[in-house]
Amino acid sequence: MATVKPLWSDQVYSVLREQNTRQIAYVPDFGHQHLIELARADRRVRAVPLTTEEEGVALATGAWLGGDRSVLLLQSSGVGNCINMLGMTAECRIPLLMLVTMRGEWGEFNPWQMPMAQGTVPVLTAMGVVVHSVDRAAEVAETVAAAGRLAFNTSRAVAVLISQRVIGAKEFK
Numbered sequence: 014m015a016t017v018k019p020l021w022s023d024q025v026y027s028v029l030r031e032q033n034t035r036q037i038a039y040v041p042d043f044g045h046q047h048l049i050e051l052a053r054a055d056r057r058v059r060a061v062p063l064t065t066e067e068e069g070v071a072l073a074t075g076a077w078l079g080g081d082r083s084v085l086l087l088q089s090s091g092v093g094n095c096i097n098m099l100g101m102t103a104e105c106r107i108p109l110l111m112l113v114t115m116r117g118e119w120g121e122f123n124p125w126q127m128p129m130a131q132g133t134v135p136v137l138t139a140m141g142v143v144v145h146s147v148d149r150a151a152e153v154a155e156t157v158a159a160a161g162r163l164a165f166n167t168s169r170a171v172a173v174l175i176s177q178r179v180i181g182a183k184e185f186k
Contacts, residue, residue, distance in 0.1 A: 021179065022047035024154035025112070029084055032161045034110075036061060036076045036083035038069035044114030044180035045086040066091035070098035074107050082165060085111045089133045089174070090126055099140035102170045109170040110161050111142075118177035137172050148176035 026048055029037070037052040038061045039045060052060035063069050069085035076083040087095075092113060102109045116123070117130025137144050143163060147156045156173050164171040 021150040021153040022051065025157050026051040028154050028158045028161065030055075030057075032158070032165070033082050034084050034161075035059060035081040036072065037086065038063055038072045038083060039086035040064075040066055040069070040088065040091055042086065042088045042114055044088065044175065045112070048086060048112075066094040067098045069111075070095050070102060070109060073109050074102065074105075077107055082108075082161075083110070084161075085109065087111060087113055089113055089115045089117065090129045092133050092136055092172075093129055096136060096140060099137075099142060099170060103141040106168040107170075108164040108168045109142075110157075110164040111170070111172040112157065113172050113174045114180050115174055115177050121177065133174065140170070142170040142172050144172050144174060146174040146176065148178045150179045153179060 035057070036059045039049050040063050041049070049060065052058050061072060063072070066085070066087045069087065073083045073085055101107070113133065115130060115133070117126035121127065121130070134144055145156050145160050147153050153173070153175060160171040160173045163169065
């Protein structure tokens with residue numbers, strides 16, 4: 014596992030703050046760890062730990078209705094938990110920005126991660142979510158910036174899938 018704080022997380026956090034993101038919802042995740050730490054340390058942002066990913070869709074809806082922008086940080090294995098809630102965001106035109114760290118890809122050791130990794134894009138697109146995939150760390154921040162503009166300017170759900178090549182494959186010994 015990586016022990017260095019990823020530069021892309023710092024860049025993404027800057028983008029989120031530039032776009033006035035005030036609430037960051039997350040299910041604890043190694044791939045988002047540094048981004049979560051940045052949010053928790055920032056008094057201008059409300060970092061909200063979730064027990065399940067679909068709670069983040071509800072939080073984003075409430076944030077938007079209350080005048081705030083939010084982002085949902087989750088892992089690909091949690092995308093399936095959000096399917097029903099994503100129907101609400103599509104029907105009600107609620108902007109939703111999701112940053113999804115992928116598992117079940119590059120160098121994965123856990124076979125349980127494979128089905129949702131293969132289903133993430135089809136599930137999201139079936140629910141009307143615009144999907145941007147990133148497999149280079151240098152492109153994560155600019156992709157998140159574009160996705161945020163798209164989500165909040167068009168009132169759509171947009172997901173940025175951050176490849177396992179970017180976050181690193183977990184290894185358990």
